[in-house]
Amino acid sequence: MRLVIDQIRGHAVPEAYAILKFSKKLAAKQIHKVLKSAVANAEQKAQRQNEPLDVDRLRVRYAVVNEGQTLKRFTPGAMGRATPIMKRTSHVEIRVGADAPPPRATAAPAAAKAAAKPGKAKAARSPARAPAKRSSARGGSKPKKGKD
Numbered sequence: 226m227r228l229v230i231d232q233i234r235g236h237a238v239p240e241a242y243a244i245l246k247f248s249k250k251l252a253a254k255q256i257h258k259v260l261k262s263a264v265a266n267a268e269q270k271a272q273r274q275n276e277p278l279d280v281d282r283l284r285v286r287y288a289v290v291n292e293g294q295t296l297k298r299f300t301p302g303a304m305g306r307a308t309p310i311m312k313r314t315s316h317v318e319i320r321v322g323a324d325a326p327p328p329r330a331t332a333a334p335a336a337a338k339a340a341a342k343p344g345k346a347k348a349a350r351s352p353a354r355a356p357a358k359r360s361s362a363r364g365g366s367k368p369k370k371g372k373d
Contacts, residue, residue, distance in 0.1 A: 226252040226290040226315050238264055238283040238321060256317060260285070263319045278323070287320040 229250050233241040238260070245257040264280060271278035293314035302308035 229253050229256050230288045230290050233285050234288045241285050259317045259319050263321045267321050282324045283321045286322040289318050291316045
């Protein structure tokens, strides 16, 4: 499921529907249902707040798949044993949000704004010093063994 979710994250909702429709993965069908539910929830929220909402302008803002509950089942195995079967489930979470309107162009370019604010320049960092070498734990060096 994570492979399919990664494909639609950040895309517009109509584009995400198309990706899910033509995906060969079996999980795409369940993710399509969750996405459809998220869009319906956004429509209902906008309707309750009496705000206009264009579904075609919605984007998939947040989409994750987490591990769900594991169902533990058993099947007969060889020589009278039982073989465990782990039926894994997933929690799919999708949030959609409207596109923000494009920002308006201003008369002053960004470089002029940066120059207008003195004292905001980043200071160059000095390179870090190497840590000092540590002496042995005994506090001194061992005497050399030799012929005296």
